[in-house]
Amino acid sequence: MVAVKMLKDLGQGEKQFRAEVQTIGMLQHINLVRLFGFCAEGSKRLLVYEYMENGSLSSHLFSKSSVKLIWELRYSIALGTARGLAYLHEECKDCIIHCDIKPDNVLLDADLCPKVADFGMAKLLCRDFSRALTTMRGAIGYLALEWISGLPITHKSDVYIYGMMLLEIISGRRNVEKIKEGKFTYFPIFAAVKVNEGDVMCLTGYRLEGDADVEQLSRACRIACWCIQDAEDHRPMMGHVVRMLEGVMDVEVPPIPRSLLNFVVSELQFVTPSVRKNLSSKWTKK
Structure with missing residues (x-):
């Protein structure tokens, strides 16, 4: 059994085709989907991948009808995905930035082992040239500030997107959700405040019903x-993320990203009085 991806638009499709063949075509890792072959005949652009029996992580996280992902599975998927990204960033001849990490692009095999897929936006960087300019695609709420600002990106942009996806794995909900007509809720705001307060059990989704390892949950x-x-230098390398998830590196309480402070101060119902005072003073100083 194989999965065949057909690219229709010869304009953008050709670019995606070349990006996928150049990146994933030469790589093998347990947490990267394998490319078996391709076809480039006339206007046909086909990619032949290994078949992933359990589909995308997205279909399990956000669908009420799917099999429930217990906490142990969620943590294992987060760790496996981090290992795949660490391999791309730190262990390949060229640094490979995936640029589109999200639950839709993490596929699960028969044993629910995660594999990073869809390298159509990937960028290859020589080790002596660590930045790349690329067009902004995807939801702004998931992209790092430097990318939104039109600045060259690095592997740390992948780290930012991975962090956003990790929040979705923890909560089992989209980071941005519509709650009523014309109004949306942005989960990372709530999560950043609760992590700062030390109250993380409330961040698990309703499908977990609080059934999670507290130490692992706090760590994640x-x-x-x-x-x-916000600052690239403050984000960890993916290799460090792997070691933190494995429990061999300590993880201190992070500061609330300043890009979220504006939202947090306007959403003070999330915040206890002591944290509210601290946040307000920080924002005033800024």
């Missing part, structure tokens, strides 16, 4: 909030 929440820091 802290890691996610370190990954979404």
Whole structure:
């Protein structure tokens, strides 16, 4: 059994085709989907991948009808995805930035082992040239500030997006959700404040019903909030993320990213009086 991806638009499709063949075509890792072959005949652009029996992580996290992902599975998926990204960033000949990490692009095999897929936006960087300019695609709420600002990106942009995805794995909900007509809720705000307060059990989704390892949950929440820091230098390397998830590196309580402070101060119902005072003074100083 194989999965065949057909690219229709020869304009953008050709670019995606080349990006996928150049990146994933030469790589093998347990947490990267394998490319078996391709076809480039006339106007046909086909990619032949290994078949992933359990589909995308997205279909399990956000669908009420799917099999429930217990906490142990969620943590294992987060760790496996981090290992795949660490391999791309730190162990390949060229640094590979995926640029589009999200639950839709993490596939699960028969054993629910996660594999990073869809390298159509990937960028290759020589080790002596660590930044790349690329067009902004995807939801702004998931992209790092430097990308939104039109600045060259690095592997730390992947780290930011991974942090956003990790929050979705923890909560089992989209980071941005519509709550009523014309109004949306932004989960990373709530998560950053609760991590700062030390109250993380409320961040698990209703499908977990609080059934999660408290130490692992606290660790994962802290890691996610370190990954979404505004400054690239404050975000960890993916290799460090792996070691933190494995429990061989300590994880301190991260500061609330300043890009979120404006939202937090306007959403003070999330915040206890002591944290509210601290946040307000920080924002005033800024």
